[in-house]
Ligand code: F6R
């Protein structure tokens with residue numbers, strides 16, 4: 492062993508990870524994340540349902556994920572899996588917080604298992620949705636905020652890859668909300684316009 496090894500210099504080399512399409516595990520991973528209801532209480536429309544669960548000591552894990560060891564730096568392509576548990580808050584399905592990228596960059600999503608819906612919208616009010624199922628790849632163009640919703644009663648598992656200097660802006664989505672919401676209806680899902688007027692989508696600053 493040399494006495495002094497110095498600060499490790501990060502010089503990424505080609506590598507591979509193993510993906511489990513059923514569980515969403517990514518091996519090896521460097522970081523993992525977990526979002527509970529309390530981390531995203533404002534995201535749900537039915538605030539009475541949120542308050543009821545939290546005050547009863549129920550704080551379900553909405554989603555988890557695993558990050559591959561890729562620098563968040565220009566020229567790199569970080570990628571991660573996300574696993575959204577099945578469930579509803581009121582009648583609204585479990586979903587991700589959703590975000591814009593700080594720099595308007597694109598992203599690619601690949602469905603691995605389960606069944607979901609991606610909700611996407613621009614700052615000037617255009618909205619689109621796309622089903623995310625195994626073998627489907629969904630392209631999110633630059634400038635489109637995106638949220639993923641689990642519309643089935645099994646976990647929704649997917650992979651996403653995005654430019655390393657994209658950055659994530661959660662704040663504007665928290666403030667403005669998404670214009671389309673995904674609710675359980677007759678054993679399936681229904682897309683509804685956002686209900687609460689103060690959380691309706693408006694053009695951001
Ligand atoms: C990365 C991306 C996804 C999400 C993940 C969790 O740009 O879009 O990997 O980060 O599905 O969702 P959020 O980030 O909205 O909590």
Ligand code: ZN
Nearest residue numbers: 590598637653
């Ligand atoms: Zn993203």
